[in-house]
Amino acid sequence: MRPADEKLERLDAQLASHARDEAVLRLHLGQALEVIGRGAVFDLGFSSLAAYAVERCERSARWAEGARCLARRVDRLPELRSALVAGRVSWSMGELLARVAEPGDEARWLDAARGRTVRQMRGLVAEAERASRVAEAARSVASAGEGSVASAREGADCAAALEEGTGFTASAGETRRVGGDEADDLCTLVCTLDREEAWLFEATRSLLVQLGMHDAEAQAEALLAEAQSTLLGALPEEAFELGRWHSAHVAQQRWSAELRRWRDEAEERCESNIRRSVVAEVVAEVVAEAAAGGVAERARDGESEATSGVWAMAAARGTSSLEHESSTVLDRRVRALHEALARHELELSQRVLQFHRADGWRQLGYATETQYARERLGMSRSSFLARRSLALRLEALPLVGAALGAGQIGVEAALQLVRVATSSTQAAWVGHARKRTIKHLREEVAAALTALRWSGESDCSPPEDADMEVFNGLERAVVGAGRDDIRKQDGRGQAIGEQASEAPVDTGRSTNDARDASDPVAPASDQRRAWRVMLGSLAAWLAAGGVRMSALGSAPVAARASTSAGRVTLRLRVSRATRAWWRELEALASRWLPPTISWPRFLCSCTWRAWRHLIDSGVAYAHIYVRDRYQCTSPVCNRRDVTPHHLKFRSAGGGDESENVASVCTWCHLYGVHGGRIRATGTAGHIHWEFGAMRPPCLVVHGRDRVAA
Numbered sequence: 161m162r163p164a165d166e167k168l169e170r171l172d173a174q175l176a177s178h179a180r181d182e183a184v185l186r187l188h189l190g191q192a193l194e195v196i197g198r199g200a201v202f203d204l205g206f207s208s209l210a211a212y213a214v215e216r217c218e219r220s221a222r223w224a225e226g227a228r229c230l231a232r233r234v235d236r237l238p239e240l241r242s243a244l245v246a247g248r249v250s251w252s253m254g255e256l257l258a259r260v261a262e263p264g265d266e267a268r269w270l271d272a273a274r275g276r277t278v279r280q281m282r283g284l285v286a287e288a289e290r291a292s293r294v295a296e297a298a299r300s301v302a303s304a305g306e307g308s309v310a311s312a313r314e315g316a317d318c319a320a321a322l323e324e325g326t327g328f329t330a331s332a333g334e335t336r337r338v339g340g341d342e343a344d345d346l347c348t349l350v351c352t353l354d355r356e357e358a359w360l361f362e363a364t365r366s367l368l369v370q371l372g373m374h375d376a377e378a379q380a381e382a383l384l385a386e387a388q389s390t391l392l393g394a395l396p397e398e399a400f401e402l403g404r405w406h407s408a409h410v411a412q413q414r415w416s417a418e419l420r421r422w423r424d425e426a427e428e429r430c431e432s433n434i435r436r437s438v439v440a441e442v443v444a445e446v447v448a449e450a451a452a453g454g455v456a457e458r459a460r461d462g463e464s465e466a467t468s469g470v471w472a473m474a475a476a477r478g479t480s481s482l483e484h485e486s487s488t489v490l491d492r493r494v495r496a497l498h499e500a501l502a503r504h505e506l507e508l509s510q511r512v513l514q515f516h517r518a519d520g521w522r523q524l525g526y527a528t529e530t531q532y533a534r535e536r537l538g539m540s541r542s543s544f545l546a547r548r549s550l551a552l553r554l555e556a557l558p559l560v561g562a563a564l565g566a567g568q569i570g571v572e573a574a575l576q577l578v579r580v581a582t583s584s585t586q587a588a589w590v591g592h593a594r595k596r597t598i599k600h601l602r603e604e605v606a607a608a609l610t611a612l613r614w615s616g617e618s619d620c621s622p623p624e625d626a627d628m629e630v631f632n633g634l635e636r637a638v639v640g641a642g643r644d645d646i647r648k649q650d651g652r653g654q655a656i657g658e659q660a661s662e663a664p665v666d667t668g669r670s671t672n673d674a675r676d677a678s679d680p681v682a683p684a685s686d687q688r689r690a691w692r693v694m695l696g697s698l699a700a701w702l703a704a705g706g707v708r709m710s711a712l713g714s715a716p717v718a719a720r721a722s723t724s725a726g727r728v729t730l731r732l733r734v735s736r737a738t739r740a741w742w743r744e745l746e747a748l749a750s751r752w753l754p755p756t757i758s759w760p761r762f763l764c765s766c767t768w769r770a771w772r773h774l775i776d777s778g779v780a781y782a783h784i785y786v787r788d789r790y791q792c793t794s795p796v797c798n799r800r801d802v803t804p805h806h807l808k809f810r811s812a813g814g815g816d817e818s819e820n821v822a823s824v825c826t827w828c829h830l831y832g833v834h835g836g837r838i839r840a841t842g843t844a845g846h847i848h849w850e851f852g853a854m855r856p857p858c859l860v861v862h863g864r865d866r867v868a869a
Contacts, residue, residue: 168523171515172536178508179537180247183254185504187234187244188475189217189497190227192490194235195479197228200487204858205837205851207797207827214598215796215859216491217498218570226255233258235478237266245476250538252278260288277431277535279424345416349380349732349739353760355614358728359634359701362610364764366638370790370800371771376732384741386766387749395752412740426527434525434535471500491858499567502574506565509551516548553578559586569593576605580612582619585687592622595865597795607631608690613728615693623691625864630695632789637707640786780804781821787844788823794838795849795861799825805833807840807847819843 197209206212213224230251234241240257243249249257253273261269273281353361368379392400474481482490515521521532533544554561557578564574573593581589593601607628608620623631734742746759753762779785781804792799802823808814822844824833832838839850839857852858860868 165523168518168520171511171518172520172524175508175511175515176536178504178511179250179539182501182504182508183247183251183538184245184472184475185497185501186227186251187231187241188471189494189501190224190229190231191235191475191479192482192494192497193217193224193228194231195482195485196487196490196494200490202831203487203837203853204491205796205832205853207792207794207799207825207832211797214572216494218502218572218598220572230255230258231479235480236263237261238478239266239270241478242476243270245472249273250278250535252534252538252540253281254538256281256285260285277434278538279427279431279531279535345735345737346733347736347739349734349742351730351732351760352727353730353758355697355728356701356706357758357761357764358614358730359698360706360764361730361760363634363638363707364767366635367767367771370639371774377734377738380732380734380738380742383763383767384738384745386770387763388745389770390766391745391749391752395748399748399752408740408744409737412737423528423530427531430525430527430531471497487852488854488858498570502567502570503565505547505550505571506554506561509547509554512544512547513551513555550575550578556583557581557586559590563590563594572598573601576601580605580608580620585619585621588621588687595867597859597861597866599795599798600864604628611690611694613694613730614697615690617690617693619687620690621687627691627695628864631698633702634698634707635789636786637702639790781823784818784821784844785823787818791823792825792828793822793844793847794824794828794832794840795864795866796851796859797825797828799827801826803829805829805840807842807844819845822847 193209193213196204196212201209201212204212206215209224209228210221213219213221217224234244234254237258240249240254240261244251244254249270256278257266257269257273272284276284351361364383365379368382371382373379373382482493485493516529521529524532526532526535529544530541533539533541537544554564554574560569560574560577560581563569564571569577569590573596576598577586577589577593592604596604604623607623610631612618612620749759749762753759757765784804785802788802790800790802792802803826804821805824806814806816807820807822814820820843822840824840828838833840837851837853840847842848846863848863849859849861850857851860857868859866
């Protein structure tokens, strides 16, 4: 074997070993989350398991639910659980088998999986599920009484259709891909527009967030749906050429189906060429022996579990070994697993990047990178690409990588920092991230990215609390846009509009920065210029009443002063179908819209006219809700079903003054604060939070600073 091949085989073996270790860590974390989700999560002061997973594990709710789901399923399948822990079954294969295996036949499914790929097993699982549905339909037919002839006939038709494999699993022309990767269909939609229209677009997206549409795909679909409805009602029928649109859509579907067929055929042809590394198999045997050999019990309360063998032993025991642990011990275990996974993520990401640069998947005989990730590592293509992207960005940000490897920040914090930090700002952002909850860090990174777009700068320092107060004025203006008292005092002694207009003028620390903050071409003196330019532009737009006029159904006519000169480029990650829909509607509308109304402006105006009434509120404490942007003010909760909470209880002499009232969601208010699980003191502008019924609390946040975790 050539030295290059030996090096590649060794890297492949390391990747496979890391993937098995990650499966063990994720399984055990899923087991801990499953037990915590049965009630301990509330004792720790969190309103939901999703909120707990984001803050304490730094993982998305979807990731955590996937780990918890598999842990719950394999808890009654000891053989499958042991195979997963020992590395004989990958994570993707384990998820597949757990869907159909039962305690009485898991050995048969494991035997079937031996020597087969995940792609082949998907076919067997689909057949088994189809047979199960046929049997269920047959039982339904058999149990139908004489008086239910129609129901019996319908059940027979269902069974027949299932036997043919059509009609009830996918509609005609539709391909259902079990375990498909949605990220394959994403692309970038680029829009360049004037700054006034860009702020209108940002305000409209904020409105859609209030309505429950958080990702760019859902927001784009909502915008296009409202615009298409308006155009359908205003334009003649022949203007739409629906037949041409339908033909283009069908052609795109056929092309996508053909691409999938080619890929599946290529993967099938290459399955016989997939080489299994001898080193990887030896590692698997060592891990299996360690798990089955009875590693000594070292998992005591509060004691660090450092070796992978201990984690494997703990995962092999299932959730039963965790059920009697206290919420404090469970939380400590989750934090230890979180730190181990963070270090593991860094190492795995670096090796994935090395493997990609060596063109490893092609050299080892795989048809696609997706096939390598799925069959060899047991992960999806999107997960594989995310690791590669993280490692690539961390090469330019060594301080962020070092903080991740040392456990000072977690995976989610690192993913946020690589979006905004540069070589000159990374130290400041790392220090900032260590003092923030994930909720606050996400808000601040999003604001910093907006500042970079609006200013054209390459560097942006972390925001100060005053910067975020001013930037949040945009969302306050959106949620209060339907009220007559939009300029009502926000509870901190300053009108919302006045706050946005006055604060950004001089946010720098040097007297040399007193020049016009809105001048986009003036030379930058420090890394805070991006904030001054963006906040000055926002202040001018809010002062001109842009949001207010949008809510009333008319387009804003902000003056084109120096604060709004120039254009801004927005990039949205949407599906290819949504991008095609956007471009088709844009081409149609451009022939009918007046020259003074652009396509993005038309989209936003249609959306505001259709949905403005849903944020119109005349309830008590509405000015408090507007001030807090209709969000729970808890630093770890994203719920919006807010209620007024008196920081100093009225029974203790507290009054209704704005600084004593905060918007808190129903759970955090009734079950958290009044249930003794959360303690919130101070004033509305600076709340001191303690989470957990125990002493000391598991998390302490003072204002926006996380002081203990």
